[in-house]
Amino acid sequence: MxxxxxxxxxxxxxxxxxxxxxxxxxxxxxxxxxxxxxxxxxxxxxxxxxxxxxxxxxxxxxxxxxxxxxxxxxxxxxxxxxxxxxxxxxxxxxxxxxxxxxxxxxxxxxxxxxxxxxxxxxxxxxxxxxxxxxxxxxxxxxxxxxxxxxxxxxxxxxxxxxxxxxxxxxxxxxxAAVVAPAVLCALAIAWIVVRRGLAPLRSAAADVAAIDVNTLHRRIDVEEAPKEIAPFVEAVNDALTRLNAGMAAQRRFTANAAHELRTPIAIMRAHADNPDDAVFRRDMKRDIRRVQTIVEQLLATARFSMRDACADVDMDLGEAVLAMVADYTPLVIESGRRIEFEPPSEPTIVRADRWALECVVANLLDNALRAEPEGGVIEVRALSTAVVEVVDHGAGVPLAERDKIFEPFWRRDNKSNGTGLGLAISKTLAEQMGGSIGVDATSGGGATFRIGLRKSVVAPPIASFGRVEPQRAEGSVGARRGTA
Structure with a gap:
């Protein structure tokens, strides 16, 4: 030490x-x-x-x-x-x-x-x-x-x-003998002056030491602080304000998560009491997915609070997004909807964190699955410009709400499903990877979410995807896939 x-x-x-x-x-x-x-x-x-x-x-x-x-x-x-x-x-x-x-x-x-x-x-x-x-x-x-x-x-x-x-x-x-008495006298006076001059700083330190997690609303008095240390005191107060806001957000998230978990757990208990119900298996899977989504958002929020940096690696964008589409295919089919995937016109290597990219795409697919009308088609595109598009044909996002939807805990109304964290987490992860996320209107109605990523300096492989017309059978998965 x-x-x-x-x-x-x-x-x-x-x-x-x-x-x-x-x-x-x-x-x-x-x-x-x-x-x-x-x-x-x-x-x-x-x-x-x-x-x-x-x-x-x-x-x-x-x-x-x-x-x-x-x-x-x-x-x-x-x-x-x-x-x-x-x-x-x-x-x-x-x-x-x-x-x-x-x-x-x-x-x-x-x-x-x-x-x-x-x-x-x-x-x-x-x-x-x-x-x-x-x-x-x-x-x-x-x-x-x-x-x-x-x-x-x-x-x-x-x-x-x-x-x-x-x-x-x-x-x-x-x-030195002649000057020493005068210097010693001046130093004694200076010591007294410095001690008294630093008294406001010691007082401010005592105020900060008295603040804990339950008193984050308290602030240090800036009026009594000298002009030289007033910027430092104001910076500490600003830091306390941000910390208080973060703690309030965490408390809201905990309350919302507890509320969201209570309902599916209660339903699961009710279904467990009636295992012979014909819709038992379907409802149980739906509730388990809902609980899993909330838990994953809890884990993502905890990861942010620990300041874990994204471990960026070079990856093939088309293959990474195709894997996520394949994972979601059973959910899409079960919900009575279809999904199409369009790979990039040429191999595209991006620099990103695989877990973060999968989390962002998963959140967008969850939103699209809830927004897409039954029988509709969710379109997923991986473009050679290092952009991923997730398109639905639901109600869309009004222009006035396109910035609000990325705020933590924001929901259009109390009847909306979810905790209001999915898009906020997606925005944070995209920015940590050096990318961006945004939303536009889909032609004909709906919402188109775009994830912009960083292209890697590594040269992509020579092989590329070819174009294949999608299948349109109900409950099937359409894809434009090529062979490597």
């Missing part, structure tokens, strides 16, 4: 990093920008003053000792590279007795005169008579480990690389 991260702690850490960065870097950068922009004419720091820190470190790093133990100034590779870019720069170093270290600039030493003997931490100067308006110099106490007591430099220039040297001055233990 992964450990959950605290949002409050994350905000505090980010705030601490931002504060440290601002205090250690923003102040010198702002100072530099003001001096470089010239917006403050009386500003004591000029842009070239920011180059002091870099040359100071280069000169201090160039102080070394000769074989005799004498401290000398021998330019390092870094100082040599700096002088190539800034040939006008001068530098010098002095020991604690005021003796000039060998390697110092004689011009700068002569110009300084006795200034090297002044005991000062830092001294800024400009050589009198120097025509260069940008020229400036400094005399500073040298680091104890350098072997010198004072370092001087003159006529240095600012470069963008000098900003790294300036930033390094602030990234020291001393700076």
């Amino acid at each position: 992964t450990r959950r991260r605290s949002l409050a702690l994350r905000l505090i850490v980010y705030l601490a990093i931002a504060q440290m960065g601002g205090m250690l870097l923003l102040v010198p950068i702002t100072d530099f920008l003001i001096s470089a922009s010239g917006m403050a004419p009386g500003w004591e720091v000029a842009p070239d003053d920011w180059g002091e820190h870099r040359i100071y470190g280069l000169v201090a790093g160039s102080v070394t000792r000769a074989e005799t133990g004498e401290a000398i100034l021998e330019p390092s590779a870094a100082l040599g590279a700096y002088l190539e870019t800034n040939p006008q720069a001068r530098y010098a170093a002095f020991d604690c007795s005021g003796v000039v270290l060998r390697g110092s600039s004689r011009e700068l030493v002569d110009a300084l005169g006795g200034l090297d003997r002044i005991r000062a931490t830092t001294l800024k100067f400009k050589i009198p008579g120097d025509p260069d308006p940008r020229a400036r110099g400094f005399l500073r106490r040298a680091p104890a480990a350098s072997g010198a007591c004072a370092i001087a430099a003159y006529s240095y220039r600012f470069a963008w690389d000098d900003l790294f040297a300036v930033a390094a001055l602030f990234l020291t233990p001393h700076s």
Whole structure:
């Protein structure tokens, strides 16, 4: 189990990093920008003053000792590279007795005169008579480990690389010790502010935790939520609305299914008490089919709720639909109707789930069987365009109801047979397979349901169906079948 991260702690850490960065870097950068922009004419720091820190470190790093133990100034590779870019720069170093270290600039030493003997931490100067308006110099106490007591430099220039040297001055233990109390105080204040700021989110979480299957009608108060988390709260409320609607639909379905099952079971019990009745076998088969249909719809609905994805495979559309027509042939004959099947003009391979396709075709055949007048013909066509048509010649579907019939639990009236789930399940299955389903009017009266499927990229076999005129004898099955 992964450990959950605290949002409050994350905000505090980010705030601490931002504060440290601002205090250690923003102040010198702002100072530099003001001096470089010239917006403050009386500003004591000029842009070239920011180059002091870099040359100071280069000169201090160039102080070394000769074989005799004498401290000398021998330019390092870094100082040599700096002088190539800034040939006008001068530098010098002095020991604690005021003796000039060998390697110092004689011009700068002569110009300084006795200034090297002044005991000062830092001294800024400009050589009198120097025509260069940008020229400036400094005399500073040298680091104890350098072997010198004072370092001087003159006529240095600012470069963008000098900003790294300036930033390094602030990234020291001393700076951290100075800044730490202010940062800790700010973090303590930030912790209190963040805790209070996230209080509405914790309150919303408590409201969500109190909602269960029996209180799905409750909603989280959006009015008290801050603007930043209001979209999240609204999304949770919308999810609860959808969940409540789904649970209500499941309850309606359970009630309708129980009601629908009660009648055929009661009839079956009555028939079982009179097994010698002449119509016992016929009525028993009819009631068993009705119970089976309801159970299959229950299983299909449960499969949707478990989010089972369709296992699409490549299949021959004509063979798949023909198998379903063959399965329904005994029911059609027993009901006093006929059925015709027209295969596609050429082999058609579709990408679909076999169980889902059989469920959709079965639902449409059930509807057609109920709608087709006695003695009529149900037509089933599998087209080479990956479309299946189931045609009946009954009362048809009015134009205003052609969208409603695919809604769950919709029935035209209370006298209608079924639970109102067959077409809704068919629509869901067709869409899960990447297809579609719709209904149009049959020429001469009735309804024509069409299932659109996806064609497979697999090449179909060479063999195709031929056309054979259907048989029209009463109670027979007409088919246009070919041989493979």
